[in-house]
Amino acid sequence: xxxxxxxxxxxxxxxxxxxxxxxxxxxxxxxxxxxxxxxxxxxxxxxxxxxxxxxxxxxxxxxxxxxxxxxxxxxxxxxxxxxxxxxxxxxxxxxxxxxxxxxxxxxxxxxxxxxxxxxxxxxxxxxxxxxxxxxxxxxxxxxxxxxxxxxxxxxxxxxxxxxxxxxxxxxxxxxxxxxxxxxxxxxxxxxxxxxxxxxxxxxxxxxxxxxxxxxxxxxxxxxxxxxxxxxxxxxxxxxxxxxxxxxxxxxxxxxxxxxxxxxxxxxxxxxxxxxxxxxxxxxxxxxxxxxxxxxxxxxxxxxxxxxxxxxxxxxxxxxxxxxxxxxxxxxxxxxxxxxxxxxxxxxxxxxxxxxxxxxxxxxxxxxxxxxxxxxxxxxxxxxxxxxxxxxxxxxxxxxxxxxxxxxxxxxxxxxxxxxxxxxxxxxxxxxxxxxxxxxxxxxxxxxxxxxxxxxxxxxxxxxxxxxxxxxxxxxxxxxxxxxxxxxxxxxxxxxxxxxxxxxxxxxxxxxxxxxxxxxxxxxxxxxxxxxxxxxxxxxxxxxxxxxxxxxxxxxxxxxxxxxxxxxxxxxxxxxxxxxxxxxxxxxxxxxxxxxxxxxxxxxxxxxxxxxxxxxxxxxxxxxxxxxxxxxxxxxxxxxxxxxxxxxxxxxxxxxxxxxxxxxxxxxxxxxxxxxxxxxxxxxxxxxxxxxxxxxxxxxxxxxxxxxxxxxxxxxxxxxxxxxxxxxxxxxxxxxxxxxxxxxxxxxxxxxxxxxxxxxxxxxxxxxxxxxxxxxxxxxxxxxxxxxxxxxxxxxxxxxxxxxxxxxxxxxxxxxxxxxxxxxxxxxxxxxxxxxxxxxxxxxxxxxxxxx
Numbered sequence: 001x002x003x004x005x006x007x008x009x010x011x012x013x014x015x016x017x018x019x020x021x022x023x024x025x026x027x028x029x030x031x032x033x034x035x036x037x038x039x040x041x042x043x044x045x046x047x048x049x050x051x052x053x054x055x056x057x058x059x060x061x062x063x064x065x066x067x068x069x070x071x072x073x074x075x076x077x078x079x080x081x082x083x084x085x086x087x088x089x090x091x092x093x094x095x096x097x098x099x100x101x102x103x104x105x106x107x108x109x110x111x112x113x114x115x116x117x118x119x120x121x122x123x124x125x126x127x128x129x130x131x132x133x134x135x136x137x138x139x140x141x142x143x144x145x146x147x148x149x150x151x152x153x154x155x156x157x158x159x160x161x162x163x164x165x166x167x168x169x170x171x172x173x174x175x176x177x178x179x180x181x182x183x184x185x186x187x188x189x190x191x192x193x194x195x196x197x198x199x200x201x202x203x204x205x206x207x208x209x210x211x212x213x214x215x216x217x218x219x220x221x222x223x224x225x226x227x228x229x230x231x232x233x234x235x236x237x238x239x240x241x242x243x244x245x246x247x248x249x250x251x252x253x254x255x256x257x258x259x260x261x262x263x264x265x266x267x268x269x270x271x272x273x274x275x276x277x278x279x280x281x282x283x284x285x286x287x288x289x290x291x292x293x294x295x296x297x298x299x300x301x302x303x304x305x306x307x308x309x310x311x312x313x314x315x316x317x318x319x320x321x322x323x324x325x326x327x328x329x330x331x332x333x334x335x336x337x338x339x340x341x342x343x344x345x346x347x348x349x350x351x352x353x354x355x356x357x358x359x360x361x362x363x364x365x366x367x368x369x370x371x372x373x374x375x376x377x378x379x380x381x382x383x384x385x386x387x388x389x390x391x392x393x394x395x396x397x398x399x400x401x402x403x404x405x406x407x408x409x410x411x412x413x414x415x416x417x418x419x420x421x422x423x424x425x426x427x428x429x430x431x432x433x434x435x436x437x438x439x440x441x442x443x444x445x446x447x448x449x450x451x452x453x454x455x456x457x458x459x460x461x462x463x464x465x466x467x468x469x470x471x472x473x474x475x476x477x478x479x480x481x482x483x484x485x486x487x488x489x490x491x492x493x494x495x496x497x498x499x500x501x502x503x504x505x506x507x508x509x510x511x512x513x514x515x516x517x518x519x520x521x522x523x524x525x526x527x528x529x530x531x532x533x534x535x536x537x538x539x540x541x542x543x544x545x546x547x548x549x550x551x552x553x554x555x556x557x558x559x560x561x562x563x564x565x566x567x568x569x570x571x572x573x574x575x576x577x578x579x580x581x582x583x584x585x586x587x588x589x590x591x592x593x594x595x596x597x598x599x600x601x602x603x604x605x606x607x608x609x610x611x612x613x614x615x616x617x618x619x620x621x622x623x624x625x626x627x628x629x630x631x632x633x634x635x636x637x638x639x640x641x642x643x644x645x646x647x648x649x650x651x652x653x654x655x656x657x658x659x660x661x662x663x664x665x666x667x668x669x670x671x672x673x674x675x676x677x678x679x680x681x682x683x684x685x686x687x688x689x690x691x692x693x694x695x696x697x698x699x700x701x702x703x704x705x706x707x708x709x710x711x712x713x714x715x716x717x718x719x720x721x722x723x724x725x726x727x728x729x730x731x732x733x734x735x736x737x738x739x740x741x742x743x744x745x746x747x748x749x750x751x752x753x754x755x756x757x758x759x760x761x762x763x764x765x766x767x768x769x770x771x772x773x774x775x776x777x778x779x780x781x782x783x784x785x786x787x788x789x790x791x792x793x794x795x796x797x798x799x800x801x802x803x804x805x806x807x808x809x810x811x812x813x814x815x816x817x818x819x820x821x822x823x824x825x826x827x828x829x830x831x832x833x834x835x836x837x838x839x840x841x842x843x844x845x846x847x848x849x850x851x
Contacts, residue, residue: 002028002053002104009077010051010104012124020118027110033101039080040095046084048107052076055101061093068268073098082125085111166203167369168362172354176203183349184210189301189321191286191346193328194353197403200324203351204282207322217279219272224285226253229269247290251309255296258310273306277317286323286346287332294339301345321346356398356405364390366402367409374413382416388423396428407618415636417585418530424591424645427638438666441609442655451652451665458651460511468513468570474781475567482773483563484781489570490560491770494763501600502670502756505607509590509597509649518577519586528585531592535584539592540683544690547595551694552717555701556709560766587634591647599759601646602687606670606752606814611648613639617662639663646684671818674749675825682741685748686725691755692843693724695762699850724843731835746826747836750819754843757811761804761851768804771797805848812844 007013007021007028016024031050033039040046042062052074059072059080071093074080084091085108106114115122165177183190184207192200201220208218226249251257256271272281283289289297300306301321305314323329323346333343356363367385375382385393389412398404412425441447450456471493474485500508509515535542550569557565573596580589590597618640635647639654639662655663674680697720701713709717728751732744772795779785816837823833 002030006053006104009053010079011077012051012079012121012128014124016118016120016124020120023114023117024106024121027114028104028106031103031105033097033103035097035099035101037097037101038094039097039101039103040084040091042092042094043090045088046081046091046108048105049079049081049085049111050095051079051104051106053102053104055097055099055103057095057097057101059093059095082129163202163206163369166199166206167366168359169365170359170361172359173362176351176353177206179351180206181210183207183351184212186349187320188348189346190323190348191329191343191350192322192324192353193350194324194326195355195401196326197398197401198353198355199402200326200353201282201284202402203353204280204322204324208280208282211280217276218282219276219279220282220284221253221272222284223250224288226250229257243290246288247292250290250293251296254293255300255306256308258308271306271308273300273317273319274315276319278319280320280322283321283323283346285325287325287327287329287338289338291339294342298339298342298345301342356401360394363393363398363405366405367393370406370409371413374410377410378413380413380416382413382419382421384420386420386422389421389426392423392426392428411638411640415633415638417636422536424536424647425636427640427645438610438664438668438672441665441667442663447665451655454656456652457507457510461513461516464511464513465516468517472567472570472574475563475570478563478781480563481561482777483566484774484777486559486561486563486566487770487774487777489566490763491767491774495760495767497596497600498603498756498760498763501603501607503608505604505609505611505650506597506600506646506648507650508600510651512590514574514577515587515590517574518581518589521578521581529583531584531588535588535592540598540681540687543593543595543598544683544687546593547598547687548690548694548718548721550595551698552714555698555717556714558708560770587636590649591635598687599691602684602691602752603756604646604648605673605684605749606756606818607673608667608670609650610666610668610673611639611650611654612664612666613654613658614662614664617660670753670814671821674752674818675821680745680749682745685745688748688751688755689725689728690721692751692758693721695755695758696724696843696846696850697721698762727839728836731839732832743828743832746822747819747828747832750815750822750836751840753811753814753818754840754847755811757807758847758851761807761847764800765804765851768797768800771795804851808844808847808851812840812847815840 002025004021004025007024013021013024028051030053033055039050039057054076056073056075057080058070059074060068061071062068080095166173166180168174168176180203190204190207192203194200205218208216226246228245228249229252252269252271254271254273256269256274258268296306304318305316307314329338329343329347332338333340364385367390371382371385374380393405393408408426408428411427412421415425416422442451471485471489475483475489478485497508553559553565553569559565559569573594576593577589580593618638633653634651635649637645637648637654639658650665655665697717700720701709701717728748729744732747775795776785779788819833819836819840822828
């Protein structure tokens with residue numbers, strides 16, 4: 001019998017009545033066990049439950065190899081044997097006393113008799129088992145995560161591209177492959193040096209596989225991020241580890257440890273030096289080894305023996321080290337940051353890999369070789385890369401080398417819908433995208449919530465579509481003039497549209513009513529033709545020609561005063577969008593043919609906001625490109641493409657689908673959109689100059705408010721427009737050491753601010769002159785005119801006309817500043833800059849006089 005006082009410390013008996021405790025005391029037997037005695041044996045049945053009164057026991061599992069693994073350590077107040085007793089199964093582990101043990105034994109038959117007599121005992125047992133089950137689930141999840149991380153280190157080298165040889169056809173690549181084949185037969189340790197992303201791990205892997213021994217083991221360890229032995233909730237594996245934790249994790253990974261050999265270890269771990277016996281060990285980022293681990297590794301390389309942490313018995317193995325480092329290891333050793341003797345042993349043979357920028361001949365070869373595995377990954381059948389796309393790849397300097405090239409090709413394959421990758425599907429990371437002068441608006445909680453809302457900006461379509469349909473119907477079916485819808489289109493919608501581009505880039509296109517209607521009218525079709533090559537190549541010129549035609553039609557038919565002509569123009573835009581959608585799929589009209597989209601995309605270059613991603617996060621953390629997969633981006637873009645594409649419509653799909661929160665919406669200096677953009681095309685520069693010429697032609701070709709134009713006025717309109725573009729071409733011909741086309745492609749963008757303010761003033765001027773009639777015309781259209789006083793229905797907008805010269809001067813000043821910055825960045829000739837300055841000054845004066 002066990003004394004009553006001893007039962008109060010046992011957790012299972014907490015809350016039991018004195019009567020229940022008395023019944024228990026009568027049935028419990030006091031037992032004593034010596035230190036090291038086995039109380040319950042693995043594989044045997046259990047006939048009693050034991051409650052620990054004093055001392056500790058260890059629950060141990062013995063594997064088929066004879067190794068013991070500690071599962072748990074139990075102390076006073078805890079119990080053991082209850083699970084095997086309740087299930088009736090054989091024990092799965094031994095229970096061994098660590099110290100001299102005092103325990104209370106409750107035989108199985110007494111336990112069964114007590115349960116109906118003591119309901120509280122039954123309830124306590126259920127609660128304790130439920131608590132244990134929850135703890136087991138948490139522990140199992142932690143162990144599973146640790147095992148995954150260990151496995152990731154063991155086989156991480158297999159995640160490289162499947163190349164049978166180091167890719168490339170340059171003489172250097174051919175010589176490297178010969179050297180790797182010879183090194184495969186050598187037992188010497190190997191040190192592979194090269195910049196980040198030069199595929200040093202691939203070179204190490206090829207050395208191993210060329211050895212010709214199929215059963216020869218090979219393991220992989222990232223010394224900068226070894227599998228951890230400290231499990232803490234909320235700690236990212238890729239986060240920087242404290243030096244002590246990193247050292248213990250490195251030592252445990254290489255040499256292994258025994259149970260409880262360190263405060264971080266829970267069980268036995270066999271080290272990589274033991275597991276890789278007779279084979280190779282790839283040590284990635286070997287320069288990150290802690291000094292203490294360097295000494296242990298040096299001792300192993302000298303003697304071939306090591307001991308697990310927590311052991312005294314020496315173990316022996318023979319492993320060839322294939323070490324890699326982004327930094328020059330001999331230099332680190334010379335500076336005292338790495339053990340010189342260890343460096344000498346690892347560098348018995350050294351291979352240095354060239355960066356991609358020094359072997360650009362290999363870039364097209366690597367890109368084509370990547371198509372095979374990437375096609376399998378994305379279930380595509382892409383067979384070619386266009387010459388324009390290859391030119392982009394070759395022109396880029398690849399700061400992250402092969403790793404970056406692989407990710408760029410991965411994204412290109414993910415978005416490509418045809419048999420050939422085009423230039424617009426090559427998303428290259430720009431330089432200085434997150435520099436000074438920018439503020440990430442998504443850091444504001446309200447802005448971040450709005451961007452991630454599934455209703456934004458799509459909900460705005462419920463406003464834009466009905467408004468467009470009402471305007472179209474009223475222009476076609478309402479009075480010819482005065483017509484409320486016609487007045488709203490030209491005096492309000494156009495200025496607001498241009499202003500929205502200055503403040504919100506191409507965001508209008510995300511809720512454009514024309515594209516929304518085309519989607520609803522074409523929703524039944526699921527397969528489309530691929531856009532033809534001529535459309536991809538000439539889309540910019542076609543959209544520019546379309547915009548010239550639209551503005552010519554506006555002026556020639558006097559659409560400001562002719563509602564029917566306005567209605568036909570809106571209907572033509574809708575018809576073109578629907579037809580293109582039917583033939584080639586959604587958003588093809590927006591990317592290649594939309595005249596308004598072409599204007600909006602040009603002005604978006606100097607918008608106050610810019611969306612892009614953190615390139616470091618995209619390159620190093622993103623492996624699945626969620627932001628562009630499965631129609632996530634309607635324009636088929638990646639956030640890194642902001643510097644090489646004008647197609648981003650700020651729909652925020654990438655923000656919603658990026659699990660790493662890498663996407664930024666920056667408030668920026670508007671000039672940065674031109675200065676930091678890496679793709680300045682001839683059509684883009686020509687369109688900027690054309691927009692300025694169109695504003696001049698709209699005011700010079702025919703009298704305002706007159707009747708329809710004749711053919712001579714239409715020719716004058718085209719002549720003035722093309723004449724201004726020619727003047728910009730001629731001014732660019734003086735660029736030093738550059739072809740005039742290249743100079744024009746750079747300096748033409750300097751006219752964007754003038755074009756923006758000129759286009760805005762062209763329509764805002766109409767608002768100032770015709771806007772006072774808006775309320776009266778609205779009241780008459782709704783039948784409220786006779787009931788409202790006329791003096792209350794007239795707006796006073798005369799003072800707004802003073803904004804026109806102010807905006808013109810602001811645009812001219814911005815263009816002058818942009819011209820100077822471009823000239824400084826590209827070291828352009830003084831004569832050309834002076835000619836452009838004179839042309840800009842004359843244009844600003846003409847705007848002041850005409851607008």
